[in-house]
Amino acid sequence: MNPVVKTVSLVKIYSGGAVPVPAVRGVDLQVEPGEFVAIMGPSGSGKSTLVHMLGGLDARTSGEIWLDDQRVDTLSESAWALLRRKKIGFMFQFFNLVANMTVADNVELPALLAGVSPKDARERREHLLGALNLSERADAAPGQLSGGEQQRVALARALANQPSVLLTDEPTGNLDSRNTRDVLRLLSDVHKEGQTIIMVTHDARVASLADRLVSLFDGEIVDDGRIARRRTGTAGAVIDLR
């Protein structure tokens, strides 16, 4: 099978300031369909920059990015925007929920924009909100939710269009243990259903949910390997998701 995501000698140098900052320095990464990849590394090692580039939110300086066999680093902004709707789910630290839409509409919109039928979009939304314990908050506005609830809505929204790849940066960043468990359980469930996931995290326990750990240091991959499983083969050996 061909990789969902592939980068070739990917480089990002921020050149806006007095001194250019090389944030990503020659990353070659391939992610296969259905893989769950955790990206770890010290603060400033280029993790967010990398996933932003994979989602077309940040332009690369040089190198190539491929998504589902299509070269995407050369796309125009508008072509990227279209592709993103169909192929990419984002869940980042700043959730960017639409303030004047209900939770339900926030979650349904990406699926509708991606061309899913209204009926299927509604079913998907109900499933996701249920899985994240948010059904009762469906008619609320994002501003009426707690930080943890907003984060879970953002995850539901990211999954609504059944993206080729889910990109997530610190998905459990501000959550307490209960909300962390809900988010991780959903990630684990969608992974089992075949969802490809690339997740940045500081937390080794959260990373242990993934199949594979990529370590970044100073913008380079310094380690890339499979995460050992318990003999039972269950994901998330370290975190109890029950």
Ligand SMILES: Nc1ncnc2c1ncn2[C@@H]1O[C@H](COP(=O)(O)OP(=O)(O)OP(=O)(O)O)[C@@H](O)[C@H]1O
């Ligand atoms: N918009 C920007 N302009 C200039 N430099 C930037 C910009 N964004 C990030 N950087 C720099 O690029 C490097 C990588 O930053 P990045 O945000 O990718 O790191 P990170 O690994 O996600 O860190 P953290 O764990 O703290 O989130 C850092 O040195 C950072 O200061």
Ligand SMILES: [Mg+2]
């Ligand atoms: Mg970051």
